[in-house]
Amino acid sequence: MLFSSLTFMCLFLPIFLIIYFALPRLRNLALIAASLAFYAFGEPLWIIALIFSGTVSYIGGRVIEQCAVAGRKSQARAALVVSLALNLGLLVAFKYSAFLVETVNAVGGLSLAVPKLALPLGISFFTFQTLSYTLDVARGTVKAQRSAVKFFTYVTMFPQLLAGPIVRYADIETALTERSVTAQNLSDGITRFVTGLAKKVLLANAAGSAVTALLAPNLRQTVLGNWLGIIFYSFQLYFDFSGYSDMALGLAKMLGFDFKENFNYPYIAQSITDFWRRWHISLSSFFRDYVYIPLGGNRRHQLVNLLVVWLLTGLWHGASWNFILWGAYYGAVLILEKFVLKRVLDRVPRAVRHVYSLAVIIIGWAIFYFTDFAQLAAFFKVAFGGAPLSDFRAISTLTANLFLLIALIVAATPLPKLAAQKLRSHAAILEPLRNTALLLVCFAMLVGQSYSPFLYFRF
Amino acid sequence: MKRTNIAVFLIILAAFAVVVTCFPRDPRTLTDENRSYNRFPELTRDGILGGTFNTAFEAWLSDRVGYRADFVAASRSVTALAGIARDAQVRGNLLVFPDRLMEIFIRNRATEAAYAAALTAYRDALPESVRVFSILAPTQIEFQPATYRSVADSERDAIADVYEQLHQYGVVTVDAYAELKARADEYIYFRTDHHWTARGAYCAYLAFAEAAGLNPVPLEAYAETALSGFHGYLYRLSPSPKLADAPDTLYYYANPEIETSPPLLYLPPEGEKPTYQVFLGGDRDSMAITTNANNGKTAVVIKDSYANSFIPWLAPHYDTIVVLDPRSFTGSAIDEILKYPDADVIFINYVLSTTFGDFIDRIDKIR
Numbered sequence: 001m002l003f004s005s006l007t008f009m010c011l012f013l014p015i016f017l018i019i020y021f022a023l024p025r026l027r028n029l030a031l032i033a034a035s036l037a038f039y040a041f042g043e044p045l046w047i048i049a050l051i052f053s054g055t056v057s058y059i060g061g062r063v064i065e066q067c068a069v070a071g072r073k074s075q076a077r078a079a080l081v082v083s084l085a086l087n088l089g090l091l092v093a094f095k096y097s098a099f100l101v102e103t104v105n106a107v108g109g110l111s112l113a114v115p116k117l118a119l120p121l122g123i124s125f126f127t128f129q130t131l132s133y134t135l136d137v138a139r140g141t142v143k144a145q146r147s148a149v150k151f152f153t154y155v156t157m158f159p160q161l162l163a164g165p166i167v168r169y170a171d172i173e174t175a176l177t178e179r180s181v182t183a184q185n186l187s188d189g190i191t192r193f194v195t196g197l198a199k200k201v202l203l204a205n206a207a208g209s210a211v212t213a214l215l216a217p218n219l220r221q222t223v224l225g226n227w228l229g230i231i232f233y234s235f236q237l238y239f240d241f242s243g244y245s246d247m248a249l250g251l252a253k254m255l256g257f258d259f260k261e262n263f264n265y266p267y268i269a270q271s272i273t274d275f276w277r278r279w280h281i282s283l284s285s286f287f288r289d290y291v292y293i294p295l296g297g298n299r300r301h302q303l304v305n306l307l308v309v310w311l312l313t314g315l316w317h318g319a320s321w322n323f324i325l326w327g328a329y330y331g332a333v334l335i336l337e338k339f340v341l342k343r344v345l346d347r348v349p350r351a352v353r354h355v356y357s358l359a360v361i362i363i364g365w366a367i368f369y370f371t372d373f374a375q376l377a378a379f380f381k382v383a384f385g386g387a388p389l390s391d392f393r394a395i396s397t398l399t400a401n402l403f404l405l406i407a408l409i410v411a412a413t414p415l416p417k418l419a420a421q422k423l424r425s426h427a428a429i430l431e432p433l434r435n436t437a438l439l440l441v442c443f444a445m446l447v448g449q450s451y452s453p454f455l456y457f458r459f
Numbered sequence: 460m461k462r463t464n465i466a467v468f469l470i471i472l473a474a475f476a477v478v479v480t481c482f483p484r485d486p487r488t489l490t491d492e493n494r495s496y497n498r499f500p501e502l503t504r505d506g507i508l509g510g511t512f513n514t515a516f517e518a519w520l521s522d523r524v525g526y527r528a529d530f531v532a533a534s535r536s537v538t539a540l541a542g543i544a545r546d547a548q549v550r551g552n553l554l555v556f557p558d559r560l561m562e563i564f565i566r567n568r569a570t571e572a573a574y575a576a577a578l579t580a581y582r583d584a585l586p587e588s589v590r591v592f593s594i595l596a597p598t599q600i601e602f603q604p605a606t607y608r609s610v611a612d613s614e615r616d617a618i619a620d621v622y623e624q625l626h627q628y629g630v631v632t633v634d635a636y637a638e639l640k641a642r643a644d645e646y647i648y649f650r651t652d653h654h655w656t657a658r659g660a661y662c663a664y665l666a667f668a669e670a671a672g673l674n675p676v677p678l679e680a681y682a683e684t685a686l687s688g689f690h691g692y693l694y695r696l697s698p699s700p701k702l703a704d705a706p707d708t709l710y711y712y713a714n715p716e717i718e719t720s721p722p723l724l725y726l727p728p729e730g731e732k733p734t735y736q737v738f739l740g741g742d743r744d745s746m747a748i749t750t751n752a753n754n755g756k757t758a759v760v761i762k763d764s765y766a767n768s769f770i771p772w773l774a775p776h777y778d779t780i781v782v783l784d785p786r787s788f789t790g791s792a793i794d795e796i797l798k799y800p801d802a803d804v805i806f807i808n809y810v811l812s813t814t815f816g817d818f819i820d821r822i823d824k825i826r
Contacts, residue, residue: 001513005517006475006479006517006520006521006524007513007516007517007520009472009475010472010475010476010478010479010480010520011476011479011480011520013472014469014472014473014475014476017469017472041512041513041516042513044512183461183462183465184461186461186465187460187461187462187464187465190464190465190468191464194468202537206538206541209538212551213549213550213551216551216552218565218567218814219565220565220609220610220611220612391609391610392547392549392606392607392609392610393549393609393610396545396547396548396549397548397549398542399542399543399545399548400541400542400543400544400545400548401541401542402541402542402543403540403541403542403543404541404542405542428460429460429463431460431464432460432463432464432467432468435464435467435468436467436471439468439471440471441533441537443475443530444530444531444533444534444537445534445537446521447521447524447527447530447531447534448530448531448533448534448535448537448538449521449534450517450518450521450522451492451531451534
């Protein structure tokens with residue numbers, strides 16, 4: 001179930017909120033039940049994978065801790081390896097097995113049967129959460145959770161279940177046992193949720209239509225059309241994903257949890273290093289803490305560490321070569337920045353640094369967008385001059401989305417937030433008014449999306 | 460103000476819940492979208508495990524929204540705020556003018572070759588006594604000013620390339636393009652539908668008559684009747700208030716001296732708006748039409764729906780007109796044709812059909 005659906009907004013959320021606040025003593029259980037229902041609604045069969053991952057990590061955490069406390073180091077290590085292998089194995093089996101077999105077939109000229117497993121929703125997120133928990137327990141930075149109810153509250157919590165952020169156990173450990181929902185938290189959570197919903201429904205979806213108008217396959221491509229298309233796509237991705245994170249943070253806050261921020265205005269970045277401190281922070285910090293630093297970080301063979309981290313980051317986004325290329329691209333840019341460009345960037349004006357960063361990011365999204373290398377090559381060939389400069393499609397799509405484009409640019413900066421804070425301190429009533437307006441418009445848009453004429457008259 | 464914010468949010472959620480559960484469904488869904496209401500999804504094992512239940516549930520729920528058509532209209536108004544509406548804009552594969560809509564043609568050379576190969580395979584399989592014709596109909600975007608045409612590929616070039624391949628293998632190609640271009644300022648295409656009008660089809664008929672050596676019946680020999688209020692397929696894809704107020708007029712032509720069984724025209728019931736199904740009653744898998752032409756000649760038409768408004772013009776020239784629609788016909792077209800040793804076989808499709816791989820496969824499959 002998506003947050004931006006009528007099912008969630010009109011049925012799931014109101015019913016859940018009533019139950020959650022009516023049963024203050026059973027909030028964890030209510031949250032688990034609701035989360036399982038939320039997950040099963042879209043993924044009824046592979047809820048098994050979610051429960052499996054949670055169970056393995058719950059037992060794994062307990063065993064690791066008991067062995068460590070008893071001084072049985074090798075047994076603790078063995079338990080860690082088994083738990084990690086099962087969780088990673090789950091992810092590899094579902095997400096990468098087809099890709100691996102296809103690659104082996106292509107390289108070895110074989111024709112092994114390609115497994116056709118549906119990818120369980122959110123598997124990349126929930127396995128990374130359970131992995132981080134298990135590793136933290138093994139390192140002794142957190143205590144293993146004794147209560148299965150509390151642990152499963154953490155693993156299955158619907159606000160972050162399908163699209164993150166990847167919440168660290170340590171961040172919500174206390175709240176699992178004791179949390180109070182103040183009026184302030186509830187109100188802030190609501191406003192955050194509505195903000196995220198509006199980002200997704202009003203900005204990301206509208207940007208998405210412009211992307212389709214410009215980058216759909218089998219169109220006549222032009223220089224302007226391709227650049228505009230990938231710029232709109234850059235905005236679509238950001239508002240889609242950060243909108244979803246906002247909704248997750250808002251919902252969590254309404255329930256008494258505090259998640260860490262997952263985005264921090266990535267498109268105002270001054271360098272690519274800066275960008276990755278601002279984009280999908282919970283993922284980049286995961287790779288930093290659990291891969292980069294354990295490999296030796298800056299101290300030992302930094303180049304190799306960087307490449308490993310970025311290839312894995314690419315691969316995490318999807319089982320396809322373009323994602324690996326995308327990861328390698330960022331690995332290369334970051335290495336270049338660290339060892340060469342940093343000195344140059346420090347000296348040039350802010351505007352130049354910003355333009356450089358956006359150019360690298362936007363080109364990166366093109367690699368991300370096209371899973372087919374032939375299409376990617378064709379895209380770049382046109383974008384760099386191998387076609388007419390513009391046509392009616394590009395011009396008319398630009399004018400038809402001109403105000404949207406301005407709104408996207410402004411909304412990607414901290415300006416709206418600053419303005420809202422300023423206005424709110426003068427007139428507090430603006431907050432509920434703004435939320436009302438956004439909710440009503442989003443509702444109309446969600447209904448509008450469902451317009452689906454019967455297309456028998458195609459012929 | 461925190462409490463106001465919370466209260467307002469909860470009231471709105473409750474209101475949403477009421478709007479989707481307690482109000483009567485909006486009957487305009489049925490007419491605007493030309494379908495029945497989405498039903499509550501069945502709780503079958505496959506539906507649930509296959510993951511189709513949730514999308515079907517959302518579709519059912521969205522149909523339950525009270526005053527749904529008003530919300531849909533409101534969402535369009537919001538969408539329109541995204542920028543400045545010009546005299547035309549590209550929306551998906553449509554070129555959208557305030558008063559008319561048209562499909563954008565993008566060539567696919569691989570499927571064009573497959574189309575030509577599918578037709579020549581018929582030519583090869585049939586005796587010399589059977590003539591095989593091909594009519595590819597251009598669409599209206601081809602006759603727009605160059606600015607707008609720049610979003611599409613040249614239909615003239617695509618038709619010429621396919622015709623060249625067909626011509627080599629003895630298929631008679633019909634230059635409907637020139638006849639249509641000469642009358643491009645007349646009402647030969649609908650504004651809200653992707654089809655040509657009966658008058659547009661008449662242009663193709665003139666070109667066909669020349670290629671087949673027939674003596675065309677002048678248009679004046681027919682009585683023209685207008686049916687107002689026609690909103691076509693493209694309108695349903697991309698409706699607008701302006702187009703809602705400016706529907707097409709569907710003209711049909713009848714000649715009392717021409718008798719056929721079954722009839723060629725199917726008028727809408729009193730008080731209902733016309734659809735393109737006026738012509739031949741819509742697409743069927745196969746039809747055999749007998750006429751009073753009384754000349755012993757037979758035409759076999761293998762076609763998409765562009766043929767529906769074209770076939771009536773053939774009635775004075777053939778005793779029997781067999782109509783086969785590859786999308787639904789499952790028999791053998793060659794067997795049908797060979798029942799009439801000197802039949803004229805006419806492939807008539809609109810140029811976008813040369814990009815529809817599935818459709819071309821079907822032409823091949825029913826051979």
